[in-house]
Amino acid sequence: MRNATRDFQIMMPASRARALSVVVILSLLVGYIGMAALTLEPGPLDIALTIVKLVGLTGAILLFLSNYGQMSQRPESRLDEREAQIRNRAYVLTHQMMVCALFAAFFWVEAAGKLGWWLPDARAAAEMITAYAMASMALPAAILAWRDQSPAGEA
Amino acid sequence: MTRRELADAVGVNPQTIGFLERGEYGPSLALALRIAAVFDVPVEALFSLGPFPALGEQLARLHREFL
Numbered sequence: 001m002r003n004a005t006r007d008f009q010i011m012m013p014a015s016r017a018r019a020l021s022v023v024v025i026l027s028l029l030v031g032y033i034g035m036a037a038l039t040l041e042p043g044p045l046d047i048a049l050t051i052v053k054l055v056g057l058t059g060a061i062l063l064f065l066s067n068y069g070q071m072s073q074r075p076e077s078r079l080d081e082r083e084a085q086i087r088n089r090a091y092v093l094t095h096q097m098m099v100c101a102l103f104a105a106f107f108w109v110e111a112a113g114k115l116g117w118w119l120p121d122a123r124a125a126a127e128m129i130t131a132y133a134m135a136s137m138a139l140p141a142a143i144l145a146w147r148d149q150s151p152a153g154e155a
Numbered sequence: 156m157t158r159r160e161l162a163d164a165v166g167v168n169p170q171t172i173g174f175l176e177r178g179e180y181g182p183s184l185a186l187a188l189r190i191a192a193v194f195d196v197p198v199e200a201l202f203s204l205g206p207f208p209a210l211g212e213q214l215a216r217l218h219r220e221f222l
């Protein structure tokens with residue numbers, strides 16, 4: 001059963017949280033994966049990708065602090081049964097997506113070793129692992145926002 | 156009784172009461188019983204596996220049965 005304790009959270013309508021989640025995912029893909037795939041000398045593109053990474057990181061933190069992010073972290077004793085149910089579904093989907101990404105990476109590494117495709121060096125691997133970790137942090141809140149069926153403005 | 160008052164009485168988020176009102180969420184037996192207790196009615200007066208007949212139909216049936 002819920003109690004009256006309130007967390008610090010940034011109240012965000014579903015539409016804004018959805019838009020933010022798109023920004024975060026695109027920034028992760030472009031910033032971190034781009035940085036991993038390209039070997040860049042310091043220059044304009046390097047600075048641009050760093051800015052994109054920072055946008056993604058800031059967006060992920062904002063999403064984490066939003067009402068959706070806080071719902072994804074709240075103890076089950078402070079969720080009602082419907083909230084617990086939709087959060088569990090969000091975590092199951094996050095888990096499935098992260099496992100798929102992990103298996104895709106395993107297959108790529110195996111295939112790339114045999115076929116001579118691109119393989120990440122230590123720096124690129126660190127970038128990709130960071131993107132993976134940030135995606136796993138942001139996805140539950142993003143999924144909760146995208147699946148929120150509440151009419152706009154409902155308390 | 157407001158949505159928030161009912162939510163506080165049964166220990167759920169007011170949004171969950173909205174979902175129940177719109178028929179978009181099926182409550183657990185425990186929650187259904189708590190809500191029925193608040194209104195002091197049997198649980199089947201509030202929840203049903205099928206749609207409830209319209210109030211007019213129910214009144215007409217009662218009228219036929221008792222008059």
